[in-house]
Amino acid sequence: MAQDYYATLGVGRDASAEELKKAYRKLARQLHPDVNDAPDASERFKDITIAYEVLSDPQKRATFDRGGDPLRGSGGSGFGQGFSFDDIMDAFFGQNTGRGPRPRTQRGQDALLRLTIDLAEAAFGVSQEIKVDTAVTCTTCSGSGAAAGSEPVTCRTCHGHGDVQHVQRSLLGDIRTSRPCPACHGYGTVIPEPCAECAGEGRVRSRRSISVTIPAGVDHGTRIQLSGEGEVGPGGGPAGDLYLEINVRRHPMFSRKGDQLFCQVTLPMTAAALGAHIDLPTLEADVPDTDEDTKTVPLDVVAGTQSGDTITIKGWGVPRLRGSGRGDLNVQVIVETPARMDEEQRALLAQLAKLRDEERPEALMGVNHKGVFGKIKDAFK
Structure with a gap:
């Protein structure tokens, strides 16, 4: 025997097939001529490859264990005889590079469709028909790709x-x-005679309609997965999935952040000063056939409300996509100052200013809203 193959790989005589492969991988990474420029690297790499060839073959290993020559009759060293480059790559990289025939039937790709809906539809959900353009199974050949009367x-x-x-x-x-x-x-x-309809692909492109249900609470950018509604694979393979990406149109009155709704209400200064009760339109008013009682919600503006104040109406926001309940409706009050007044209105307003001692009003400055003279007083305290 030219060498002890077990010693060459550094394993015991009872080593399993997996232990042999691990030992060979480790040595092959160290001794491969592409990564080791030592003078004897090529020869040692050849030795461990021969050792692995012998010990990974049950018959050759049995011959060696009995004291025989497992390479007799194989043409000398035996390297390269019945030991392909794929076997080396399998041991070196830990994967099988052999391909074998690949199936004609394969899973199709996923598809993406962007769907634009209104804010109310996103908030409360909607069902509708959509058009999709994807590959479908060829009905002429039923996905085989072969013409009638022929086969691969x-x-x-x-x-x-x-x-x-x-x-x-x-x-x-x-x-x-x-x-x-x-x-x-x-x-x-x-396929000697490909199907004339699909040219042997087993699938054709088609425009079709599908019914989709958008759940309540989706937001701009939400993706909805529709299993099996994507592209049919080659050879009539199973279809991939269709993803609907939601695009929500801008609403003229409401804006949204998460499950919260926001809007602004402009009131005259008299209503802000004296207080007011108004019926505020809701997002439900955009939904067809909705209950009349939900189309408006009462908004109580307390006396003395300032411009920029926010009034929160609980439970009138957007339904939560994952969970129960709804967010809130946040109403920002904008107080409108009259730009034009007649003489009588000006006289009444001047009288009010005199009664409130506001004929020469003090300017409010800073976050504490203290007047200039108020700040001067604080400085002398």
């Missing part, structure tokens, strides 16, 4: 393997590599 036949070039072998001489011996068969493109079969 075994490829004569690769004999159904899906790949072809290429042998290349090197310092390490004969290295065999596998490539997809150019005749059948790796399928292992060819």
